[in-house]
Structures are given as C-alpha cells and as structure tokens.
Amino acid sequence: MADMPSKGDRLFRSIQAAKPQLVTGVPDGMLSQTIMLCEATPDFPYIGCAREEECIGVASGAAMAGERAIVMVQNAGLLNSLGAFATMGLRYGLPFVVIVTNRGALADPNGYDIEKREAFDAGVRPMARVFDFDAADLPDDLIPAAFKWAEAARKPVILALEKRLGSGEGAAA
C-alpha cells in the first residue's frame, strides 16, 4: 500500500494543481511543511516575506499582471494586512487566494490564539468571503476550486484552515 500523503503534502499538491505563477507567505507551524515544499519546487517561485502585509502586496502585483498568486499566512498575519487586502485585493478586484491558518479553534486552544480567532471572525468575515476547512481533511481540488471561485467573483477568496476535534491527530504544530 502506498504511503498516505501528509497534510502539508496534500495542500502542496492542491496548490500545484492550480498552476499558480507565484506563492508567497509568512510561516505558521501548520503551514511549515507546505511552505518547505513550495520553496523546493521549480514549478513556481515562493517568496518568503518578512511581514504579512507584504504578501498581500506581492500577490497583488502578480494578480495585476493577470497571473495566479497564493498567499499563506496565519490569522493574526491577515489581521495585520486588512488595509492592503481591502485597498488592493477588494478595490482592484484581484482574484488571488489567501490560505489562512485560523488558530484558536476548539481543538487548538492556545491562550495566545483565542483573541486572534475572535478578531478574525469580527474583522475579516464581514469584508470578504471565507470558506472554512478541516486542516486534516482538505479536498484535493481545494485550490483549483478556490481560483475558479475568485476568478468568477473577481475578488480574492480566503480559505480558513483549522484544527478540528475528532479529525485524527489534527494539524501539526
């Protein structure tokens, strides 16, 4: 029996399937394996940014040129970037995909993450379309489907990945 792909590998394969021209991000523990795979692939450049707001800018530059771009950040990082998300992504109608690890879930109760999640719910959901997923059980066609939605809607889309109770080991880190 073939080895089951890990969660990070599964997300990476879904990213690959969407044929992005650029992936950018700031690490979160739940994304580290995927980011390492993105760094290693020759299929597209991965730009590691010092700060999450830069990622929104980088993705916007690619999307302005008509190319597919993906952002990977933690919920706290997206909260730091809402001005850029609104004035670039929403204002120009740029169909990039933002993968957010939504920390502070019931199965992920670090004390320092709780307010991030509450701020995410209060600040991000009213301004943008967020689709929620179990980080341990991602569909293979997740990222291609997200691009199809964003390109049809002509605006960015946010995929919120979280640890869930009863889904095996949950996401790493």
Add this chain to the structure above:
Amino acid sequence: MSEPMNTQSNLPSQQDAISAALSLYPARPFAVSDIGSQTGWLKAAGHDPRNLYVSGPMGLATSVALGLAAVRPESQVLAIAGDGALAMNLTSLATIAGAKPKNLAILLVDNRIYEFTNSVPTPTRDLDWLAVGRAFFGEACVRLSELTAERWAGVARPAMIVADVAPAPGKPPALGLTPAMIRAEFLGASRKQALLVR
C-alpha cells in the same frame, strides 16, 4: 546624513526625478508607484499603460513591484516610493534582498515631509537612506544624481536609487482613473509585454 533642509531649493522636483530615473532604461520599464504623491507625479511625468498606480497602504509599492517582477522576469520593474511611504514598509527591503529579483529596482524620492500635508516632517528626515539601501543591496544602492544610463546598465539588481527631491509647492494633479481602468489598462500592457518577450 542627508543634505540639510535649507539646501533643498536646488534639488529636482519629484516629477523630474521620476522622469530622470525612467530615462535611465533603454526600454520603458514597468513603473509601480505608491499611493498619493508618487502616483500623482508618475502620471504627471507621463502616463503609460505600464504604469501601475497603487492605491494600497503607503509603502506597498515595493511589495507589489516584487510580485510583478517575479511573474514578469524578462521585464524591468521600477518601484517608486517616498521616504514616508518606504518607512512604513521598510521590511520589504529585507524581503527583496532575500528574493534577489534580477529585474527590480526601487526609486526612493526623499523630500523629508509627508507631501500631502505640505509640511509635516517624516520621522526619517535625518536618515541616511544611501546607507540604509547599501545595508540591503550593497553597491547596488546609488544616488540618482550620480547615475548615467551607461552606469545604470552596469548596476546589479535588485537595486535602489536614492533621489533627494524638493518638496512640491502644491499637490500633484489628480489621477483621474478608476481602479477598474487602472487594472484593465495595466493588464493589457502586462500581457502585451509577456507576448513580446516570448
């Protein structure tokens, strides 16, 4: 240290500095300008479909330019940032230095004030921007006043150009373009450029 404020009357305008930097290239580069002054003065220097007028938070032009440079590696990209703007996204210099794009340069236009206020000084007004740029880009950080097209052709990328400019007596002309117009025109120019280099 930068030049003291009282010698700024001999400095070029922001519009002239932008024109001078663009003229260093043998072919017109993509130009990505920060919101406000840089966008207004870039348009005043000459509208071109390859101009990307950024409406995002101050300072984001360098990051937007990095993303553009990554997906158009055969084309030159010039990010245009003011001193107040770049100070708001100083970390982008670290990111760009790490990403090492071979087609990206930053033009810093330093008038030491937030231009739309006409008077409020930036916190970086006494900063040595040449030294800051050299910390990230080494000898590829140069003064505009010392550049010729021939010298610029030999400067490695990523690069940074530091231009001391005079504060403008008034605000730049209004952009007069909607986000949809900017996006559509730039998208067309970007796709045309991509076809040309293939």
